[in-house]
Amino acid sequence: MGEGDVKGLMRQIGERARAAAVELSCTDPARKQEALFAAAEALMDSRPAILAANAEDLAYGAAKGLSPAMMDRLKLDDGRIAAMVEGLRSVAAQKDPVGEVIAEWDRPSGLHIRRVRTPLGVVGVIYESRPNVTADAGALCLKSGNAVILRGGSESFHSSGAIHACLQDGLRAAGLPQDAIQRVPTRDRAAVAEMLRMVEFIDVIVPRGGKGLVGLVQSEARVPVFAHLEGICHVYADGDADLEKARRVVLNAKTRRTGICGAAECLLIDRAFFARHGAVLVTDLLAAGVEVRAEGELAQIPGTVPARPDDFGHEFLDMIIAAKLVDGVDGAIAHIRRFGSSHTESILTENDAVADRFFRQLDSAILMRNASTQFADGGEFGMGAEIGIATGKMHARGPVGAEQLTSFKYLVEGDGTIRA
Amino acid sequence: MGEGDVKGLMRQIGERARAAAVELSCTDPARKQEALFAAAEALMDSRPAILAANAEDLAYGAAKGLSPAMMDRLKLDDGRIAAMVEGLRSVAAQKDPVGEVIAEWDRPSGLHIRRVRTPLGVVGVIYESRPNVTADAGALCLKSGNAVILRGGSESFHSSGAIHACLQDGLRAAGLPQDAIQRVPTRDRAAVAEMLRMVEFIDVIVPRGGKGLVGLVQSEARVPVFAHLEGICHVYADGDADLEKARRVVLNAKTRRTGICGAAECLLIDRAFFARHGAVLVTDLLAAGVEVRAEGELAQIPGTVPARPDDFGHEFLDMIIAAKLVDGVDGAIAHIRRFGSSHTESILTENDAVADRFFRQLDSAILMRNASTQFADGGEFGMGAEIGIATGKMHARGPVGAEQLTSFKYLVEGDGTIRA
Incomplete structure (x- = not known):
């Protein structure tokens, strides 16, 4: 033609x-x-x-x-x-x-x-x-x-x-x-x-x-x-997270389906969580067959591969996740502001004040607490279906x-x- | 610079x-x-x-x-x-x-x-x-x-x-x-x-x-x-309009302030209204010093000037109004769809079914019944102030x-x- x-x-x-x-x-x-x-x-x-x-x-x-x-x-x-x-x-x-x-x-x-x-x-x-x-x-x-x-x-x-x-x-x-x-x-x-x-x-x-x-x-x-940008979704495990909820959510957010935009692409672990619970979230992912691209101390965990800088802010859509230690919720917020795509982020914590801070200071289309990022979906939100997930702020947003x-x-x- | x-x-x-x-x-x-x-x-x-x-x-x-x-x-x-x-x-x-x-x-x-x-x-x-x-x-x-x-x-x-x-x-x-x-x-x-x-x-x-x-x-x-287009606002006097309300609203819509985007720029008169009440709306406007650019039979009214085609769909922002007879609410709707700027239109009628048709079939940011188009204003809507009147449909609309x-x-x- x-x-x-x-x-x-x-x-x-x-x-x-x-x-x-x-x-x-x-x-x-x-x-x-x-x-x-x-x-x-x-x-x-x-x-x-x-x-x-x-x-x-x-x-x-x-x-x-x-x-x-x-x-x-x-x-x-x-x-x-x-x-x-x-x-x-x-x-x-x-x-x-x-x-x-x-x-x-x-x-x-x-x-x-x-x-x-x-x-x-x-x-x-x-x-x-x-x-x-x-x-x-x-x-x-x-x-x-x-x-x-x-x-x-x-x-x-x-x-x-x-x-x-x-x-x-x-x-x-x-x-x-x-x-x-x-x-x-x-x-x-x-x-x-x-x-x-x-x-x-x-x-x-x-x-x-x-x-x-x-x-x-x-x-x-x-x-x-x-606007529909990528889904560079973060999960942040806070020091006040419940361990079992955190393990369940992290695994689901990454592995349930890796090809959807709500799949987690980066795990942020509070130093306080790491001090208390050690490598468990990372070893769970490794055991599930996920390639964990880890930075700093996390890279000492056997089975991980060292993260390159561009692994952060990257949408893998695959059995790969970037992982990093951060200093509390403010560290997580700073990281997400820098590397996120305003799609979906989840905080794992039992601390209301910390959750509130995460909800207030971040401005992604969807912010979650103690829930898997894989719920970022029109059907799961009760809309019957979705035409996509908007990451812009004009008119439509989210599913x-x-x-x-x-x-x-x-x-x-x-x-x-x-x-x- | x-x-x-x-x-x-x-x-x-x-x-x-x-x-x-x-x-x-x-x-x-x-x-x-x-x-x-x-x-x-x-x-x-x-x-x-x-x-x-x-x-x-x-x-x-x-x-x-x-x-x-x-x-x-x-x-x-x-x-x-x-x-x-x-x-x-x-x-x-x-x-x-x-x-x-x-x-x-x-x-x-x-x-x-x-x-x-x-x-x-x-x-x-x-x-x-x-x-x-x-x-x-x-x-x-x-x-x-x-x-x-x-x-x-x-x-x-x-x-x-x-x-x-x-x-x-x-x-x-x-x-x-x-x-x-x-x-x-x-x-x-x-x-x-x-x-x-x-x-x-x-x-x-x-x-x-x-x-x-x-x-x-x-x-x-x-x-x-x-988007903020012009305010080519229409007032339609239906056959079932209340005469006194219609006279009051038409005069206010055109003459209260002529330089604002909510000022009426075109008067559409139902043939049934004209048969019942004659030239009164037009003569009121003329008496108030408005130049009435009239089409068809309305142009026979002494004091009017004949409308040119481009007087319809024109924002005068002045003591000028275009005027025309139409066949009922459907005639008004057809005219407004063709010449309007999706800002504000008002219907003058006591007939609920006719008003409902006007409200359903038109898609201007603001549709009014028995009210002056000059109310198209954020303050009048209760918003304290306005940054403008949006005539587009994305995100914001109206005041x-x-x-x-x-x-x-x-x-x-x-x-x-x-x-x-």
Whole structure:
């Protein structure tokens, strides 16, 4: 496709999305729900077609030499399709955010003011090779009354297409415009560049992918972006931690799944904890098969490897963790401020004052106490699904569910009320 | 100043703002309040110095040939200084938004989740020749725990400097960092361009000014922006309007003050209203000295002038209004969707179903019923003051007070809780 053709195509998609958004913004909640349940139904019924499309993508990916981790993200099976179906149903069952009264108050002038939720308009989602994002993002945007333009990674082209067809079935069943959920029908990367510039047609871009994609989006986008940086998550074991809770949480935060953005990448141990309990957290990790890149005294622990400076502030997404001794909660705070990515950090302590300090002085999207960073997830937060985890501070932050895909407007009622 | 010098200067300002923001984010509310009250005191005491600085600006403005409207905006007097003092005290007295628990809930996993307000970080305010913005913006940013970089119009350079000095006095009195409220100490326009690109140091830009400034900001900014478009506000008189309320509101919406963004710029009259009540709304406006640029049948009313097509969707900020007959609420909605700027629109009707349709189908930041559009103002909404009226949908919308200058974070508490 020539560059002009892509531009023309994307403008058409944008215009159709804009028109659908106007209709969606005042659609009856029951019809959106109906569309989501019907799409879930269609996904169940289309398993053979989806798996066949996915086989094509897997063959393409293998030929392209994708890493095993990438191939794993790309792969669909009955279990993963069932999880998508569950996600659609769960989003369908959520409360509809549009029209919700967020606040209301009266003024001495006699005015009654309500602040109510509205859709954002058109959302552009740019993601890499995880086909399930097609279902999650499509569902959340529809639920929140937004039209969406989906641009998945070229490796997942056929899988995303098959899933998108099911979402379209759902829209059709509920009598909603097909243009509510559009998918960019070309692998041409010029389409991404065009989306990033389409301020007339797209209200916000949600990038979901690795460093390269996020960097491109942040440097090129003219459309507002929900920033999604890496998840460089820290766990800090304070001197007043409960040993058994600490052991349990550290192991889970690192090893439950290493490839998700909520996985712990750095363990900070208070010198007081180390003096009291010794190497146990590190030896637990080693015993679980984790490579521990340790600094200072921790590097004396047999089985560890010495940390290099760039192991701190690094997202491994693997069975590797950086580890370091710090001086109390202030040492942990200073380290996290310097090396964190404002995603998720957890403190292990029984001391309320110390926990409060950690909560107040740090400003990550999610701060936890005595809990695994692996809970950084829209589903675990009760949002049904998530379109990603925002690490920026504008508009959305943390897990982005349907509610975070809304804006608001003020409805003001008087009785012939004029301003003096 | 050379371009490199401005860049270096702005980077220094940015670094200092970033450092101050970290400190401010966990400052005790009482100290911020103390700083605001002390700044109000300093403003009262510095009236002679402020008026002298303002006289310099007025002389500069006159020599530059500023319009009477611009000169009026630039001018300070005892009354306007008193209003600024009142604004500072009012912001000081508001509830502190930082740390407020917006929502909290429990999860089946055992986690307790709280969503609490946090400052955004560093706010850049770029404004034109209204010196009072220095006080309002400085106060609201401090209240919300943000550091602020103020860049006022070159015409108000000395006045803004004198007001800024009072804000600094307030910070000093409360022992807060002077860098919490900085002012760009040069008239060089390169400083504006630099602010728009300083993503490392500025979290959001609030532009406050005319079309030229807003356009520049929207096309050049790499930093997120709270969009502030024009206020092309509509008043729609429905067939079911109460005549006396309609007359009162239309007159107030247009004539109370014509230079503010909440002033009505277009009157839409339902054909049913016109059939019932005739030309009364138009003749009221004419009698008040308003130039009515009328379309179609309305142009037959003696005293009106025929509207040109570009009178619709135009912000006059003057004793001029465009006027047109429409077919019911749907006609009004269609017109506003085409010509509005998503700022404020008001419907005059006693019919609940019609009002509901207007409220649901339009998506302006503020929709009113039987009330004057001149109420589109942070003070009137109960926010103490405003930094502007946002017409975009990202993050802030409508009057931007201290609460809209915040983000949030999640505080999650468990008891050694791990994810299955």
